[in-house]
Amino acid sequence: MMDLRGRILIIADVHANLPAFEAVLEAAGDVDGCIFCGDIVGYGTQPAACVYLLEELSQRVPTCAILGNHDVYALEPGRPWRGGPVANGRQWEKWTVAQLDARARRFLCDLPEFAGGTCNDRCIHICHYVSPISSHVDDATVAEELDSWECAEGLEMVLFGHFHRQIDRIVAGVRVVNPGAIGQLREGRPEAEFAIWEPPDAISFDRVSYDVDRTVAALAEIPMTPEYRDTWEINYRKGIVDLSRE
Numbered sequence: 429m430m431d432l433r434g435r436i437l438i439i440a441d442v443h444a445n446l447p448a449f450e451a452v453l454e455a456a457g458d459v460d461g462c463i464f465c466g467d468i469v470g471y472g473t474q475p476a477a478c479v480y481l482l483e484e485l486s487q488r489v490p491t492c493a494i495l496g497n498h499d500v501y502a503l504e505p506g507r508p509w510r511g512g513p514v515a516n517g518r519q520w521e522k523w524t525v526a527q528l529d530a531r532a533r534r535f536l537c538d539l540p541e542f543a544g545g546t547c548n549d550r551c552i553h554i555c556h557y558v559s560p561i562s563s564h565v566d567d568a569t570v571a572e573e574l575d576s577w578e579c580a581e582g583l584e585m586v587l588f589g590h591f592h593r594q595i596d597r598i599v600a601g602v603r604v605v606n607p608g609a610i611g612q613l614r615e616g617r618p619e620a621e622f623a624i625w626e627p628p629d630a631i632s633f634d635r636v637s638y639d640v641d642r643t644v645a646a647l648a649e650i651p652m653t654p655e656y657r658d659t660w661e662i663n664y665r666k667g668i669v670d671l672s673r674e
């Protein structure tokens with residue numbers, strides 16, 4: 429059972445973007461623990477290196493990490509997955525699966541899809557999402573989704589990912605917090621997002637610029653059409669995901 433205390437880094441949706449992940453860890457400074465809400469890999473340019481970095485972090489400070497839908501897919505590519513990769517993205521996800529060596533797979537296989545426990549004396553639940561709706565939805569749809577969540581009695585906070593946006597709301601008396609995305613930005617700023625929880629209840633959101641050029645350069649390693657590579661270069665540089673060009 430997780431019991432974290434102190435200055436806690438809350439992160440999600442790294443999506444194999446190593447420069448962004450490194451920038452967040454540096455910007456966060458010294459932390460006493462970490463909560464990772466899923467999607468360490470999936471799309472992205474450096475899946476294995478990101479898994480290793482999460483593993484190293486978990487060896488350095490108490491860390492509670494869970495799998496996201498893309499991580500589950502990378503471990504079980506045959507598993508039916510709503511909102512799965514489309515068009516060119518399918519090739520990219522196959523490439524991701526091939527990049528994960530035994531060490532990376534072993535680390536991921538040990539992660540759960542949900543976790544519960546306490547953090548700074550609050551009873552918390554960690555999940556990537558509650559229902560598998562697409563992450564590419566507008567704010568109103570996210571709000572509708574959150575309102576439909578039913579939280580267990582006594583629960584004080586839900587920490588989640590998937591929607592790639594920073595959220596701090598009260599839903600039926602439970603605080604629901606999403607730290608935003610590190611590696612696949614969708615809010616029109618190419619800055620990696622994270623949150624810091626200072627006891628007892630102060631959760632602050634932050635973002636940091638990262639070496640986008642390095643991420644874009646690594647796209648060259650991945651088998652994809654030049655057009656699709658251009659799309660993702662634009663996505664990374666603008667901090668968007670243009671589904672119309674998928």
Ligand SMILES: [Mn+2]
Pocket residue numbers: 441443467496498563590591
């Ligand atoms: Mn994601």
